[in-house]
Amino acid sequence: MLKVLHIDTNHQVLKDGLEKLGCICSEDYTSSKTEIEQKISKYNGIVIRSRFKIDKQFINAAKNLKFIARVGAGLESIDVEYAAEKGIHLISAPEGNRNAVSEQALGMILSLFNNIKKADLEIRSGKWLREANRGVELEGKTVGLIGYGNMGKAFAKKLRGFDVEVICYDIKDGVGDENCTQVSLEELQEKTDVLSLHTPFNKLSHEMVNEDFINKFSKPFYLINTARGSAVVTNHLVNALISKKVLGACLDVLEYEKGSFENLFENETLPKAFDYLIKADNVLLSPHVAGWTVESKVRLAQTIVDKVETIFYSEGKELQQKELKKVTGIGGLFFKTKDPKAIKEWYKNHLGFNVDDWGCTFWWKDKKGNEASTQWSPFKSDTDYFNPSKKDYMFNYRVDNLEALLEKLNNEGVTIVGEIQKYEYGKFGWILDLEGNKIELWEPIDAAFK
Structure with a gap:
């Protein structure tokens, strides 16, 4: 079980949500920073807004800390680099307000x-x-x-x-x-x-x-x-x-x-x-109230709960400090062509591709014997699906946990393109590599293609 200390008041949705996941929540809204440092080693998580700065001294005292959650958009009150060195997850909630x-x-x-x-x-x-x-x-x-x-x-x-x-x-x-x-x-x-x-x-x-x-x-x-x-x-x-x-x-x-x-x-x-x-x-x-609405107070709290669940809990709500797998395979090869219909026919006739409206789906099995797929798809040369990349191709990579991976990549300074999209065959997100190539990340539900 995660023991979580709340040092700023927030909407009750946050505490209730964490407790529903199985966290043990404690509150301390009055003790000084020094007093909290003396007991923070007992906790695995801390929830703050902007009450005080979490610096190296505080982090060193928090020997068992697994996450710091700031109920707000930024992390400026936290020594981000040092926390990352210590393997502490940093959670913020810009989506909430x-x-x-x-x-x-x-x-x-x-x-x-x-x-x-x-x-x-x-x-x-x-x-x-x-x-x-x-x-x-x-x-x-x-x-x-x-x-x-x-x-x-x-x-x-x-x-x-x-x-x-x-x-x-x-x-x-x-x-x-x-x-x-x-x-x-x-x-x-x-x-x-x-x-x-x-x-x-x-x-x-x-x-x-x-x-x-x-x-x-x-x-x-x-x-x-x-x-x-x-x-x-x-x-x-x-x-x-x-x-x-x-x-x-x-x-x-x-x-x-x-x-x-x-x-x-x-x-x-x-x-x-x-x-x-x-x-x-x-x-x-106005007195620093942009983002300070009745609705955003709820959204901020729920966003923190959702991110803690994504990072630390399985569907069965059993705590697991999961090793965050990154890319697990190639999910798709996409490229631009003047005539997608003609190119699909060529590959069908000469290389035996089993083509459909989307291209061709290749089926294979992972190490556990589960059926998995990789998609091959030609796109019209004027498509904007590869934007903002100017390249004529885009790779799709399979991942285990899209939301947690995008959160980690965002903290690492990787450019995230757009919002997560959900379909019957999985979740999709997009990033740019250091040369501006657009990459599609897919948390698949392969069975939906059958």
Whole structure:
């Protein structure tokens, strides 16, 4: 049985779900970090939000720790590299609040464009100013996203109905999709009317939006930040607002926040730049609540439960620290051709392939004697199924546990393409190798082909 310590409060779904799996859950929401370090060796798992940092000292004290689960999108409060060295699974839940974050970003920019906060306050004070509150429309503008992971993808999906051009810049290649075109940073800075940040907390994003960065934009633009406050140098942003290089800002996060995201106003003094922001009509502020909805609280909790189950438990709910097998065989060979029908006929006539609409299925048996299959399929030369790879071929590899493998690959920095798709013949996911080749991963149900 896994013994799990919860050190932050979360939705009851999380504790109930872990206990249903067979975990023994304990709670400690008041002890200091030092006090918890003294007893953490008794536990196999820990569930946190952002109460304190889990550093080398803490990890060294946690001699029996098998996983650290952060009920949130990022892992910045954890020494990720050291935890990985110790073989500790790192679990986060960006899938749980990506929809909430995207709705917040969209709601804030629409509110800013239409002067909703300003007009509401004026009416409440007896002012009826129509011309002073004439808005602007989102339609026809170019929305630039920096960071195209879970949050960026969710926001791009929300923008589909607004007739805008959506472009993104990301340090990983090949992340664009049907909702967003990946471009260089230079092109993003040339085209963007509305800039939205969706970057994790790291060295590259720290103080990324500074004076030099802002001045490289060809047009004045609006800024949305629902990511991390440390990504924006507030003094530089205020200067840009004054000079109208930045036309307005929607800020759910601020660089002045504490690491635990608690009350900003507990600080004795607040910077002058913040004083400007709270008085500016073209700035909307919220207290780090993008992703903080009734629904996301449940989803975040359930996502953690699901990932713990995937990594540690079999279908029979018996604990097994499974050796995560990677590729177990070749599942398919896919290639582009001018005439798939003709090429299938050629292989049928000359090499005896038993072809169908999909190509040809080769049957074989694994080491345990179970029937297994490998698919051979020609595709039309204009197919977009291999995108974002530009190659004329794609390999499909068989895997045992797709969800756990993709989680591991994501933690290792491998580019994940799209979302897992489920069919009667198995689960499918996609990744890119270091040369941009698209790889299809298949957790098969071979019997469905019979």
